Amino acid sequence: MLYKSTKNFLLTAFALIVLIPCSIVVLGTFKTDAEIYSTPLALPKEWTLNNFRTLFDSGGLITPFKNSVIVAISSVLITLILASMAAYAIARSITISGKVLFFLFTLGLAIPGQVNIIPIYVLFVKLHLNNSLLGLVLVNIALTLPISIFILTSFFKDLSREMFEAASIDGAGHWRVFRSVALPLCRPAMGATGIFLFVICWNDLLYPLMLISELSKKTLPLILIDYRGEYFSSFSMLFTAIFVASIPMVVMYLFFQRSFIAGITAGAVKG
Amino acid sequence: MASPAFAIYSFLYLYPSISNLWNSTKRWDGVTPPEFIGARNFTYLATNDDLFLNVVGNNFRFAFVVVVLQTTLSLLFATFLLKNTKTTIFLRVVYFFPTILSSVSVGLIWLFLYNPNYGLINATAKSIGLMNEPGVNWLGDGRFALYAIAITQVWFHTGQMVVIYVAGLQQIPAELYEAAEVDGASRWQQFKNITWPMALPTTAVVVAYTTIQSFRAFDLVYAMTQGGPNNASDVLVTLIYNTAFASFKFGYASAQSVLLVVTVLLITWLQRRTLRVNYGDR
Numbered sequence A: 001m002l003y004k005s006t007k008n009f010l011l012t013a014f015a016l017i018v019l020i021p022c023s024i025v026v027l028g029t030f031k032t033d034a035e036i037y038s039t040p041l042a043l044p045k046e047w048t049l050n051n052f053r054t055l056f057d058s059g060g061l062i063t064p065f066k067n068s069v070i071v072a073i074s075s076v077l078i079t080l081i082l083a084s085m086a087a088y089a090i091a092r093s094i095t096i097s098g099k100v101l102f103f104l105f106t107l108g109l110a111i112p113g114q115v116n117i118i119p120i121y122v123l124f125v126k127l128h129l130n131n132s133l134l135g136l137v138l139v140n141i142a143l144t145l146p147i148s149i150f151i152l153t154s155f156f157k158d159l160s161r162e163m164f165e166a167a168s169i170d171g172a173g174h175w176r177v178f179r180s181v182a183l184p185l186c187r188p189a190m191g192a193t194g195i196f197l198f199v200i201c202w203n204d205l206l207y208p209l210m211l212i213s214e215l216s217k218k219t220l221p222l223i224l225i226d227y228r229g230e231y232f233s234s235f236s237m238l239f240t241a242i243f244v245a246s247i248p249m250v251v252m253y254l255f256f257q258r259s260f261i262a263g264i265t266a267g268a269v270k271g
Numbered sequence B: 001m002a003s004p005a006f007a008i009y010s011f012l013y014l015y016p017s018i019s020n021l022w023n024s025t026k027r028w029d030g031v032t033p034p035e036f037i038g039a040r041n042f043t044y045l046a047t048n049d050d051l052f053l054n055v056v057g058n059n060f061r062f063a064f065v066v067v068v069l070q071t072t073l074s075l076l077f078a079t080f081l082l083k084n085t086k087t088t089i090f091l092r093v094v095y096f097f098p099t100i101l102s103s104v105s106v107g108l109i110w111l112f113l114y115n116p117n118y119g120l121i122n123a124t125a126k127s128i129g130l131m132n133e134p135g136v137n138w139l140g141d142g143r144f145a146l147y148a149i150a151i152t153q154v155w156f157h158t159g160q161m162v163v164i165y166v167a168g169l170q171q172i173p174a175e176l177y178e179a180a181e182v183d184g185a186s187r188w189q190q191f192k193n194i195t196w197p198m199a200l201p202t203t204a205v206v207v208a209y210t211t212i213q214s215f216r217a218f219d220l221v222y223a224m225t226q227g228g229p230n231n232a233s234d235v236l237v238t239l240i241y242n243t244a245f246a247s248f249k250f251g252y253a254s255a256q257s258v259l260l261v262v263t264v265l266l267i268t269w270l271q272r273r274t275l276r277v278n279y280g281d282r
Helices: A002-028 A032-037 A050-057 A060-094 A097-110 A113-126 A131-160 A161-171 A173-184 A186-202 A207-212 A219-231 A237-255 A257-268 B002-023 B039-047 B049-082 B087-098 B103-112 B120-127 B143-171 B173-180 B187-198 B200-216 B219-224 B236-245 B250-281
Strands: none
Touching: A002 A237, A002 B049, A002 B087, A002 B103, A002 B120, A002 B143, A032 A097, A032 A237, A050 A237, A060 A097, A060 A131, A060 A173, A060 A186, A060 A219, A060 A237, A060 B002, A060 B103, A097 A131, A097 B002, A097 B250, A113 A131, A113 A207, A113 B002, A113 B236, A113 B250, A131 A186, A131 A257, A131 B002, A131 B143, A161 A173, A173 A186, A173 B219, A186 A237, A207 A219, A207 B200, A207 B219, A207 B236, A207 B250, A219 A237, A219 B087, A237 A257, A237 B103, A257 B087, A257 B143, B002 B250, B039 B250, B049 B087, B049 B143, B049 B236, B103 B120, B103 B143, B103 B219, B120 B250, B143 B200, B173 B187, B187 B200, B200 B236, B200 B250, B219 B236, B236 B250
C-alpha cells in the first residue's frame, strides 16, 4: 500500500513538474506580462492573440522560421543520403577498407563536435561560408554523419547477406542493390535517424551563434537568444516566440511519438 | 559509395579536429599570423590560469550533480514504468517531452521559473512561507547559478534516460522476479539483488552518456547565464567560446579544446573498459 501510494505520488509529481512549465508557456502566449507574473498558471482572463500579432507584425519571426526549416530539412536529407550510401558500403565490404572507414567515422563520435568551432570558423571565413545557410547545412552534415553512419551501418549489418547476394547474382550492380533492396528495407531506421537528426539541427545554437551575425540568416535559436536581450522583461513575447519555435517539433512528436523516442534514444545510446 | 560522405567528413570534421592540435601550439589572435610557442599554452593553463581551473571544477561539479540526480531519478521512474500499460506509456511520453525542445527554449522557460521576483519557484516558496523577501536570485547568485542550470538540465533529459532504462530493464527475465516473489523477497531486496545488478550495463551507458553531455554543455548555459555571474556557471565549452570569440585568443582556446577532447576520450575509454571487464565484449 505504502509502496503503491509513494509510487503514484512520485509519478504524478514528476509529470506535473514536466507539464507545469510547459503550460505556463502555452497559457502565457495569450496573456499580458502582468498576468503572467501575477497568475502564471491561471487561464487567461481574455483569450487574445495580441502577442502573436505583435511578434508577427514586427516580422522578426518569419525569416528565422524559414531559415530553420531550410537548414534543418536540407541537412537531414543530405545527411541521410550520404550516410546511407556510406553505411551500405561499409556494411557490405568484407575488405579492410570498410573497417578502416568505419573506424575513422566512429572517431567523430569520440571527439565532441564542439571543439571544432575555431578551425571551422577560420575555414568558413576564408571560404565566405559564414553568414550563409549553406555553411550551416555543411556543418550540420559533418557533425551528424558519424552518428548516422554508426546507426545505419549496424542496421545494414543486421540485414541478411544472402538477400544482397541474390540480387547481385541476378545481375544487379552495387547501385541497383542499394537502391532497390537496401534502401526500401531500411526505411524505418532512416525515419528514426532522420527525426533524431532533425531535432539536433532544429535546436542547435553553438555553430549558428558563431557563424551567423546577419539578421536575415539567423535561425530560431539565435533569434530566441536575441529576444532574451530585447524582451528581457517581457515573458509574453518570449513565451510566444518559444511556442512558435517549438510547434514543428511538438506536432511531429504528437504524430510520431514512437519513432521520436526510438530515434533519439538510439542516437543517445549508440553515440 | 562512401566517398562523398567521407570527403565532407574529413574536410569538416577530421581536419578541424587535427588542426586543433596544431593550433594549440600557437599564439594567435585569429587575425595576425600565428606564432609557434610550443607547449606554453598548456603549461600556462595548468599552472597560471585560475579561471580555467575553476571552470574545470565547475564542469565536474555540474556533471556530478546532473549524473547523480538524472540517473537516480530515471532509474526510479523506469522501475515504476516498467510494464507496458496505457498509463505507463502515457507517462513515458510526457516525461520524454522536454527532450524535443531546444536548449534555448528550455533555458528561457527556466529563466522565468527562477526569476527572483515573480518566478514560479520563489513565488511558491514565499507564499508557503519558505522564503522571505527579496528571495533567492538563483541565476544571479554565484553560489547557486551552476546548480540551478544543472537542475534545468535534469528536467530537460530525465525522460530520455527513463526510456533508455525501461528498454534495459525490460530485458531482465520476469522469472527472476517471480522466483524472488515466491521466496518472499521484499521490493527493496528485489531491487538490490535483481534490478540493480542486471541493470548495470544500462547504468554504464546512461552515466557515460550523461557525463559526456555535461562536458559538451553549451546551449543551456549560454541561454540562461552566459557563464555568469563572474564565471560562476562557466563550463568548458562556454569558456572556449569566450576565449576564442570574446578575447580573441584562438591558440589558447585551441589548447583548452584539446584538453576537453582528452577528458571526453578518457570518459569514453573508462566506460568501454568497465563494460568489457564486467560483461565481456558487447
